[in-house]
Amino acid sequence: MVRKENIRIMMNNDIQMIQLYCTICEIRDSRLAHLTQRLSNNFRPEFTDEECITIYLWGIMQRKNELRPIYTSIKEEWPGWFPKLPSYQAFNRRICNLADVFVECASICMEVLGEDPEVTSYLLDSMPIQVASAKRSSHAKVAPDLCSKGYCGSKDTYYYEVKLHILGQKRHRCLPIPALAMLTPAHESDLSVAKRLLDSSYGIDIFADKAYVDASWWEDLDREQNVHLLTPVKLLKGQKSLDAADRLYSSAVSGARQAIESFFSWLQEKTHIHLASKVRSSDGLRSFIFARLAAACLLFSDFLC
Numbered sequence: 001m002v003r004k005e006n007i008r009i010m011m012n013n014d015i016q017m018i019q020l021y022c023t024i025c026e027i028r029d030s031r032l033a034h035l036t037q038r039l040s041n042n043f044r045p046e047f048t049d050e051e052c053i054t055i056y057l058w059g060i061m062q063r064k065n066e067l068r069p070i071y072t073s074i075k076e077e078w079p080g081w082f083p084k085l086p087s088y089q090a091f092n093r094r095i096c097n098l099a100d101v102f103v104e105c106a107s108i109c110m111e112v113l114g115e116d117p118e119v120t121s122y123l124l125d126s127m128p129i130q131v132a133s134a135k136r137s138s139h140a141k142v143a144p145d146l147c148s149k150g151y152c153g154s155k156d157t158y159y160y161e162v163k164l165h166i167l168g169q170k171r172h173r174c175l176p177i178p179a180l181a182m183l184t185p186a187h188e189s190d191l192s193v194a195k196r197l198l199d200s201s202y203g204i205d206i207f208a209d210k211a212y213v214d215a216s217w218w219e220d221l222d223r224e225q226n227v228h229l230l231t232p233v234k235l236l237k238g239q240k241s242l243d244a245a246d247r248l249y250s251s252a253v254s255g256a257r258q259a260i261e262s263f264f265s266w267l268q269e270k271t272h273i274h275l276a277s278k279v280r281s282s283d284g285l286r287s288f289i290f291a292r293l294a295a296a297c298l299l300f301s302d303f304l305c
Contacts (some may be wrong), residue, residue, distance in 0.1 A: 099283035109297035123260035150186025224268035
């Protein structure tokens with residue numbers, strides 16, 4: 001006999017799936033139509049893009065880390081809901097072909113979270129997303145336009161990876177709200193990426209780490225965009241330790257930016273975004289990353305509660 005608790009969970013899953021599908025349809029009609037338009041005889045496939053996007057995001061929200069388990073669970077548990085579900089190979093190709101759509105979905109989902117116009121404090125940092133392990137880092141060739149060989153200081157080893165840069169709005173005792181996101185190869189410095197990422201930011205204070213220190217750039221930001229970067233104090237050449245005031249300031253800045261590191265840890269826990277070793281193409285990698293970012297934003301906003 002099916003227990004009442006199991007029935008309640010099944011009903012909740014049905015409602016949540018419908019809610020997610022309706023949301024995707026609404027987003028597609030308003031913001032994604034130009035990205036999903038087909039100039040071919042198959043411009044209205046029986047298995048729609050809305051269904052494909054819904055399935056992928058749903059699987060990620062259910063903490064299924066790979067595409068195969070997502071496909072299998074839908075085929076076995078929801079066969080009546082998606083009767084035109086294609087073969088796994090065709091589904092995989094469709095996910096890759098929708099890379100631009102997932103990028104836009106992530107952007108829309110970040111907008112939905114909504115920044116507080118009264119808050120001017122932001123956090124800036126990056127996280128590595130591993131595409132190949134240390135053993136394969138020298139000869140890996142997946143997505144060469146996005147990935148490169150990078151060094152992980154905490155593990156003292158090299159990886160073939162891409163970096164996800166996030167600018168998030170600071171909140172009191174809560175995870176920051178992601179506002180901007182950018183992908184870059186691992187070899188690009190955080191400083192050079194920040195100069196592009198903050199090009200259109202105005203009137204904010206940003207807490208970051210020492211990788212973003214550049215006095216001349218800071219002066220330009222302050223003068224032209226009223227943007228102030230706050231980082232821990234770096235030791236001068238020949239200096240062995242900081243004075244008491246600098247230590248106190250550095251501790252305060254480090255404490256403020258701890259929230260962005262917590263956000264990355266939460267993102268990894270919920271979506272396993274940090275490990276993309278099964279990806280085999282640039283479009284596949286973009287779909288992998290931005291679909292997870294979109295799903296995380298939906299979870300972040302308690303979409304499924």
